[in-house]
Amino acid sequence: METIHQTVRTEFHYPVHFTRRVFEAGNTVLRDVIASSGSRRRAIFVVDEGVCTPERNFLQQLESYCHAHSDVIENVAAPIVVTGGEAVKNGSEYVAFVRSAVNTYGICRHSFVVAVGGGAVLDMAGYAAATSHRGVRLIRLPSTVLAQNDSGLGVKTSVNRFNKKNFLGTFTPAFAVINDLELLESLSDRDWRSGAAEAVKVALIKDTAFFESIEESAAALMHRDAYAMERLIYRCAQLHLQHISGGDPFETGSSRPLDFGHWAAHKLEQLTNYHLRHGEAVAIGIALDVTYSYLTGILSEDSWTRIIRVLLDLGLPVYAPELETRDLLAGLPEFREHLGGQLTILLLREIGDPVEVHEVDTQKMMESALALSQCAPVCSLK
């Protein structure tokens, strides 16, 4: 009997909207997203407690909004308020709770889970939604800079297991993403700043002009200029989304060309028990890999200095003591294992010009870490 060669093609479409005050009754973005599905639909909300600040009255606003638009949104349950940050991905009870609500409230594949929060809450709620009924619809409302310009836009869902970040997860596109700039207002300065790290990353590997615009607006960004941040988020989102649609969205290959600086970032988050923000860890990971690029002779000193300087100008760290531990290097095989195949990391030849390598000189890497310990303020290494 002859072998049958099967091909399965799928195509997903989703909008990424930019708005302000999404839950004001007159804002129809969320209403229109749900109405686009052709009928009145059920929805349950999963909300990061970080957005429920007392002054904002968030949950009441949310309920009023659903009430005002009840011809389209059937809000079937009280919002599920969950803790923010990695804790929500570490404990299996959160996923179990969301799945249980999907079951209890009859959320079907044409109903909605609406997740409002930072990247960790979106990842967790997305995983629960993606695995219930083989996928109920997810609308993401990212509430941090990092989630609006990077993690909330993509096709990944995940939780942590076995003390490994994102051990469980799926590739599942959202039904829609709604970026509300006002949601960022309640961020701490630290969270505001750390979100810019992914923008620096994507600029370094894809867009020299964007890197230059970040250099120019670094002081404004650091001082919470909302307009500058909106432009940064929009361009970063564009580049990120172009990358996903053009490449290998479900990562069947060995390389992950958007994960510049991430092998060390993932390990640093774990080594610091997630006391470092993801964006801070990414900033340090970028600093490490550009310093390694410089010390191994492929990146110029001038470009190296510009990159370290822009990170510092944005208020981002470029060093943590964990960089100088041998444990850090365990991040290399772990990074390979999560992705599979051959170890593949990115280095920089020039701003906007990355190169893939498959081997790392661990001695030089430790030297790079040591060099960074002396980098605030930026100094010459030679």
Next chain:
Amino acid sequence: METIHQTVRTEFHYPVHFTRRVFEAGNTVLRDVIASSGSRRRAIFVVDEGVCTPERNFLQQLESYCHAHSDVIENVAAPIVVTGGEAVKNGSEYVAFVRSAVNTYGICRHSFVVAVGGGAVLDMAGYAAATSHRGVRLIRLPSTVLAQNDSGLGVKTSVNRFNKKNFLGTFTPAFAVINDLELLESLSDRDWRSGAAEAVKVALIKDTAFFESIEESAAALMHRDAYAMERLIYRCAQLHLQHISGGDPFETGSSRPLDFGHWAAHKLEQLTNYHLRHGEAVAIGIALDVTYSYLTGILSEDSWTRIIRVLLDLGLPVYAPELETRDLLAGLPEFREHLGGQLTILLLREIGDPVEVHEVDTQKMMESALALSQCAPVCSLK
């Protein structure tokens, strides 16, 4: 800021091989599948205890095979032997165990989980593989007629939760499927026969000539003619795979045109505490929906008689007492909820000519159930 419209396209390719004695050292099908990935790869095996019959010495054969092909297959752990049937999908410990093995033995996205067993074991192992590292590669070796001609071929993975079949799951294509006819030898007569139900189903909705060939070979199939079964499996697999690649593989719409007879089948399995085999439940579900098609005047008596007769000739049931309970009708909204959107079930206008309907006359449905209670041997209803 303008909305960004994102498109994500993915394409999967996988072979469905047909062979005999897959674990004989000289059979290179499994070896070639793993070698096709370009390198020596790690693998762990999840095996249905149903295939581990004493006379077959299955586990020893498997180990010898991996040893003989250790230049390509790095068999890193003892096979994980699990119970067969729905029990393996009901208990969360099985998924947890497979995930834990993926973690312990460093199975990455380029390594393999090889699952050998009936549909339930393939579903469970597939779910564990699909959600670890956002998807490690799965090779399926279906060991039942049903899994070889239907459930083992597709893109679904699942386990049961909240007492609902397939509540958790993903759409994830396998890396390869290997159908080994000899694996069917140890099936009980009951399992052998029940697997033909999905072939009758797909013939009824897609291929009149295939239905006629099943009519002709019904006696041979019932008496375990391996050659007749091989042809049945091959044609059924072809039709099933064509359907998946041509339609809506990840089921984003409201209809599921391959699920003829399945709303009642799923409910009957649950109402009988899974004492009915899935194929038996499907046979009864088909009988119910064709009888309803006949009693509501859209299917001719002659065709109705032929369909009931072929089911009985194959040794399949067309009735269970649970058909006549009101509980059965709860299967309609549950079927809708799992799929989402509008209730959509298939009826038959003619053999090979289905029609979608969105409403069910529950009185006529109960009459259909009553009629079936008198159907062995087939009798006229008028």
